[in-house]
Amino acid sequence: MRKLNVLVAQYPNQDAVFRIVPARVEAAIARAPASLPPLEFSWCATDDPAFGERATAADAMIGFRFPTDQIKRPGSALRLIQVAAAGIEHLLPLDWLPRSVALATASGVHAPKIREWAAMVLLMLHSRMPHFVTAQRAHQWSKAYSSHIAGRSALIVGTGGIGGSIAAAAHGLGIRTTGVRRNIRPTRHFDAVIGLQDLNDAVASADFVVLAMPLTPTTRHIVNADLFGRMKPEAGFANFGRGGLVDQEALRAALVAGTLGGAIIDVTDPEPLPPDSPLWDAPRLIITPHLSCDDPESYVPRTLDLFLDNIRRRVEGRPIRNRVVRSRAY
Amino acid sequence: MRKLNVLVAQYPNQDAVFRIVPARVEAAIARAPASLPPLEFSWCATDDPAFGERATAADAMIGFRFPTDQIKRPGSALRLIQVAAAGIEHLLPLDWLPRSVALATASGVHAPKIREWAAMVLLMLHSRMPHFVTAQRAHQWSKAYSSHIAGRSALIVGTGGIGGSIAAAAHGLGIRTTGVRRNIRPTRHFDAVIGLQDLNDAVASADFVVLAMPLTPTTRHIVNADLFGRMKPEAGFANFGRGGLVDQEALRAALVAGTLGGAIIDVTDPEPLPPDSPLWDAPRLIITPHLSCDDPESYVPRTLDLFLDNIRRRVEGRPIRNRVVRSRAY
Numbered sequence: 097m098r099k100l101n102v103l104v105a106q107y108p109n110q111d112a113v114f115r116i117v118p119a120r121v122e123a124a125i126a127r128a129p130a131s132l133p134p135l136e137f138s139w140c141a142t143d144d145p146a147f148g149e150r151a152t153a154a155d156a157m158i159g160f161r162f163p164t165d166q167i168k169r170p171g172s173a174l175r176l177i178q179v180a181a182a183g184i185e186h187l188l189p190l191d192w193l194p195r196s197v198a199l200a201t202a203s204g205v206h207a208p209k210i211r212e213w214a215a216m217v218l219l220m221l222h223s224r225m226p227h228f229v230t231a232q233r234a235h236q237w238s239k240a241y242s243s244h245i246a247g248r249s250a251l252i253v254g255t256g257g258i259g260g261s262i263a264a265a266a267h268g269l270g271i272r273t274t275g276v277r278r279n280i281r282p283t284r285h286f287d288a289v290i291g292l293q294d295l296n297d298a299v300a301s302a303d304f305v306v307l308a309m310p311l312t313p314t315t316r317h318i319v320n321a322d323l324f325g326r327m328k329p330e331a332g333f334a335n336f337g338r339g340g341l342v343d344q345e346a347l348r349a350a351l352v353a354g355t356l357g358g359a360i361i362d363v364t365d366p367e368p369l370p371p372d373s374p375l376w377d378a379p380r381l382i383i384t385p386h387l388s389c390d391d392p393e394s395y396v397p398r399t400l401d402l403f404l405d406n407i408r409r410r411v412e413g414r415p416i417r418n419r420v421v422r423s424r425a426y
Numbered sequence: 427m428r429k430l431n432v433l434v435a436q437y438p439n440q441d442a443v444f445r446i447v448p449a450r451v452e453a454a455i456a457r458a459p460a461s462l463p464p465l466e467f468s469w470c471a472t473d474d475p476a477f478g479e480r481a482t483a484a485d486a487m488i489g490f491r492f493p494t495d496q497i498k499r500p501g502s503a504l505r506l507i508q509v510a511a512a513g514i515e516h517l518l519p520l521d522w523l524p525r526s527v528a529l530a531t532a533s534g535v536h537a538p539k540i541r542e543w544a545a546m547v548l549l550m551l552h553s554r555m556p557h558f559v560t561a562q563r564a565h566q567w568s569k570a571y572s573s574h575i576a577g578r579s580a581l582i583v584g585t586g587g588i589g590g591s592i593a594a595a596a597h598g599l600g601i602r603t604t605g606v607r608r609n610i611r612p613t614r615h616f617d618a619v620i621g622l623q624d625l626n627d628a629v630a631s632a633d634f635v636v637l638a639m640p641l642t643p644t645t646r647h648i649v650n651a652d653l654f655g656r657m658k659p660e661a662g663f664a665n666f667g668r669g670g671l672v673d674q675e676a677l678r679a680a681l682v683a684g685t686l687g688g689a690i691i692d693v694t695d696p697e698p699l700p701p702d703s704p705l706w707d708a709p710r711l712i713i714t715p716h717l718s719c720d721d722p723e724s725y726v727p728r729t730l731d732l733f734l735d736n737i738r739r740r741v742e743g744r745p746i747r748n749r750v751v752r753s754r755a756y
Contacts, residue, residue, distance in 0.1 A: 111569065113571055208574060209573075209574065212549060212552075212553075212574065212575055212599075213549075213553060215545070215549060216546060216549035216550060216553055216555075219542060219543075219545060219546035219549070220546060220550070220555075222542075223542075223543060223546055225546075225550075225712075225714075228712070228713070228714045228715070229559050229712060231715075232706055232712065232713050233563065235699075235701040235702075235703070235706045236701070237697070237698030237699055237715045238715060239441065239715050239716075239717055240717075241443055241717060241720060241721075241722040242721075242722075243539075243721045243722055243723040243724070244538065244539065244542065244721065244723070244724075245542055269542075367567070368567030369565075369567055371565040371566075372565075373565070376562055376563075376565040382555075382558070382559060382562065383558070383562050384555075384558045385558070385561075385567045385568060385569050386569075387569055387570075387571055390571060391571075391572075391573050391574065392571040392572075392573055393573040393574070394573065394574075
C-alpha cells in the first residue's frame, strides 16, 4: 500500500500552542487504530513559493490560514483539507474549493475546555462580575447582590459543538436552556429548540443570551441595536462565536445606556481589538482575547485525532466528520 | 407557657437585603416545628437610648452590630444572642459577654451561595481572568492559555461552613483539596487536612490558596510577604474570610512584582475600601465588595431558621448550634 502524503500547512507567527510539530503527529499516529493507512507527513510554510505545488501534490492537508487561490490545480491529488479551527469564515467564499476536496472543521475538539469556560462565564454574568470590575476601575465599593443561578434561563444561539458544550455547562448549573438552530429538532442538553426566525421573541425572556454560531454572510451583525433593545435590562450577554456576529457599536451603546446588565466577549471585530477601540472601556464589559475554547494541552492532539480519523474515512469511502456544506458555508 | 421575648437589634444603614422584617419572622415561625415555644418579637435600633434595657429584658436577641457594653446588667433575662454573620471579629474581645449568654454565629447559612461563588472564583483564577481584566484596562489583547482545571490543587485555610462549601465546589471541578484547621481530623470534601503549623510548607505546592478562616488576634495578617513569597509564581489567591487576615500591602507588592499569578478578594481592610487605596489598581487583582456569601433570597430566612432552632435548643437545655467558644474567639 502506498504511503499517503500529508502536508502540514504552517502559517507565519502561529502561536506555539497550536503548532503541529512532528512529536505531536507521532503521538497521534501511535494512538490511532491499526487500520490507519501508512502516512508520510511533511511541512510547508503557507508563504513558501512552493506552497501550492506542495499542497496539491499531497493527498491530505491540515492547516488554518492558507492561500486558497493555490489549491485549485489540474491533476491535484488533494482530497481532504482539515481546518484546525471550528470556524472557517476566513476561508469564505468557498469558490476556491474543488469538488474533489472535502473540507472539514475541527468542531467538537474544543468541547471539554469550552464547558469549563462557559460555566465560568455564566456564573460571572449571574454574579455581576462585569459590574464589579467596572466599579473597581472607578475605585467604587458598589454592592450588587445575586441569588442562586439555578432556575435562570439561557438562550444559546448555535447548537453545534461549542453551543452544545455551553448548554451542558448551563445544565450542570441548573439553568434552563433554549437553543437556536437552523433545523429544529430535539438536541442534547437543550430543553427547547427554536428556529432563527423566533430569535427576536426569545431574547425577551432570557437571563443569558449566548452566541455560539458560525459567521456567514447571513449571520453578520445578527445581534444589533434592535436585538439588544429586546433583551431584559438585567440580561447577561456572551459571545463565544465570532466578533462579526455582533454590531459592536450597538453593544457598547446598550452597555453605556444601561439597558444591558453586562457582557463577556471572547471575540471581537477585528482581532486583535485595536488599542484605540472604545470597546476596551465600555462599562460592564469583560473582553478576553479569543481563547475560551483553546486548551494548550489537548487542542492539537484532539485535532490530529480527528484529522487521522478523517483520512481513514476518506480512504475507506465513508463520510468524513465535520464536513463543510458548501451551501450553508459552515 | 409564657411567651419568650425576642429582640431584633437593628443597626443604622443596614442593607435592606439583610433586614429582619416582621414578614420574614412570621414566615420563619410558620416553617418551624410545632415544638417551638411561643415567641413575642419586638424590634429596637442599636442607637436607641433604651437599647441596653430592651436587650437585657429579652430572652433572646438577634443582630449583627450592637453596643456590647450595654449587654452586661444585673438581673438580665438574656440567654442567647444570635449573630447574623459567620464572623464575630467585630465583637472581639468577648469580655463583655456574660457567662449566662450563649453567643452563636450564622456559620453554614451561606453554604449554597458560597459554593457557586467559589466555583466561579476558582475557574476565574485558573482561566487567568485577573490577567485579562488588567490587560483590558491597558487596552491590551494579551493571550494567556489554561488547560483543564481538573487535577489542580487547592489549599483551603479554614474548614468551617464557608471553607467546606469552597472545598465542595473545588471537588465538583475535580480539584484536589487540602484543608488547614486547628484540630486535624478527616473532614468532608477535603482530601487531606493539615494543621496551621504546616501552612508554610503547604502553600508551596498549591495552585490555589483560599482563605476562609475567622479573624482573631492569632490569625491577623496570617498571609503576609513571607507566605506570598512561598507560593508558586503562577498561584491564584482568593480571600473569602476577612480583610484583616491579609497584609494588603504585601498582596499588592506580590502582584506588582509578578510573583503571584492573580488574586480575587471579596474582603478588604477596612471596608468599604477607601477610594484612594492603591489596592484598587493593583495588577491582576479583582475586588468584590464583601457579598460572595450573600444570597438576598435565602440569607435572612436561613439565619432565622437557625435562630429559632437555637431558641428551642436553649429552652430544652440542649447544646445550641454554632456556639462561639470564648477561648478560641470564634
